Amino acid sequence: MIENNERRVISVIVVNEASVLSRITDLFSGRGYNITSLTVAPIPDSKYSRLTIVTAGSVRVIEQITKQLHKLIPILKVYEHSDLVEKEMALVKFPITENLSDISTLCNAYNGKIVNVGDNVIIAMVADEPKRVDNFLSVIKRYNPKEIVRSGSVALER
């Protein structure tokens, strides 16, 4: 049964308590769902945390994921987003011998800048939509990036 595996973003509000994250990741692995990326942080001034999960699946699978998530006891809300603002951050380490003004210009174009300069390397940061971060990472390949780290998405409904 081949169905369209669309990329979807799901936000989950959970009670901050021990092992709540493993309840969620266990559910994904146990039922054979994918996690493309996952971010989690406490919501300020509350007993809740917010997770943003990027996943992929058919309409039916996504519906099951949201229902199964909702069944977990410490989960308050599950949103499956359609119209949203989504951002992701990436940090990239370059040799200091590369063309720094090119790199700086590219960072600017992707909502970022050079954030750290060391003796041998510089670290650049961009924060943009995941697709644009993909673009950035593909463009900067020619500057010999030594290390790349991506944050995973955070998203808010418009």
Next chain:
Amino acid sequence: MQISGAQMVIEALIAEGVNTVFGYPGGAIMNVYDEIYKQHGFKHILTRHEQAAIHAAEGYSKASGKVGVSIITSGPGFTNAVTGLADAYMDSVPLVVISGQVPMSLIGTDAFQEIDAVGISRPCTKHNYLVTDAKDLGRVLKEAFYIARSGRPGPVHVDIPKDVTAQIAEFDYDLDIDLETYKPHTKGNPRQIKKAMEAIAKAKRPLFYLGGGVVNSNAAYEVRDLIHRTGIPAVETLMARGVLSYDDELLISMLGMHGSYAANMAMSETDLVIGIGARFDDRVTGKLSEFAKNAGVIHVDIDPASISKLVNADYPIVGDIKNVVNEMLELSSQVHPEDYESWRETINNFDRLHPLTFHEDSDRLKPQWVIKRVGELLGDSANISTDVGQHQMWAAQFYPFTRPRQWVTSGGLGTMGFGFPAAMGVKAASPEKVSINFTGDGSILMNCQELMTAVEKKLPVINIILNNNFLGMVRQWQTLFYDKRHSETDLSVQPDFVKLSEAFGGIGYRVHTKEEFDAALKDAVEKNIVAFIEVIVERFEDVMPMVPSGGSLFNMMLLEKKEEKK
């Protein structure tokens, strides 16, 4: 009041009205067992294995409708119990299982009898807790009982470190449970119910498809009422046996892999499936794309995740079945039983064409005869548990069930070894009925140690072992689909079941003929002690009809037709 964590466990169980607990002590749970020794509020039944303690609690729960309770120790005590937890989870059995854990200071150090119990129980429980402070224990236990019994019921596991059971803290069980994140939806949407009833009134060939949720919701008598008022025929899943009485004219039979021809054909020909508390399991639907292909689907279930999981529901109704069916009853006057006369006749013709039956054509007893005979002799006066395999399917097919909670079986997980301990739990819950466990020569050896519990605690379960010297269901598949290569299923080497039972202080019978069987069953019921009745049955009998795995319901292997011997 200021009491220890162990005392809190006792106080909570008594406050919940628990009167029977099944368990097994050990190091990490000793503080609790010390308090069990001192109390008189409930009875503790010591099983001889933790798995059996959970199955017994399941049997108790299924027969009584109450939350079953089990207490076990850490490490191997807990891991032995995991099969039981998984079984209860798959069949939505409300349980509270309390396990000991190593002291907080030793957690994470690979201490003696330490295992990450909540890590293991997470995917096989409805919810679980590791209690790290005795001041939380009262609230946790109260939540555990509430979560276990509300919504779609299920097992809840509470893991308590040893030092927490010793810790003194304030205890007040008189709390209101308000879980902001857990609010089961119990009342069906009235608009959806109205639309569903209109769809029923318009349908030409509607069919009730009843599942175990009807039993869990204590809604069998409301469902009977709805079926009788509408005149719409019904099929039952394995878990729903007994919702309708066997002699109800509107009950077709069980459907699915070993369902009757008429039930499976009705499901294939219907134009509207009215699913109530059933979950469209693969053993029921066969090939999904061919299942009730031309039918609309009404699906009533308390678990939203069950709806449109496998089969898309045109009329989804999330709610407690009892509430929803009561509302459906109020709208049932628009449905006219006489409209379905020819549909009922069609189904009756299916049944006449290939009735659910068997041939008595061998020298040895037929296993189906044994089931039918117990039905004739005991009928409504017995509760029926089973293990898993051929005997389970024959019991589901041929026992004349008359009421809900008469039937206790392991459906979702299919756990061999379930039957005997479950039947002990059934007996503890319902001592006025005979507790029968239909089992096979394979299954009974898993948990046969419970003979000791049954003798000690006077739980006179009658185990009827249908002995074909095979792991019969696997043998059947090997015969049919593996070119008769009977790999590791020949159980010719066996214990002496009569002596085995006697060795524990039970009673045993070996039976070859009908007369011997009648005499043995009568004697076992009269003697009122735990019994093994070993019935030597035809070795190569297959469960028929059969929908091969992944096949369509209407493509069944059928019992060969034979002229009845005169």
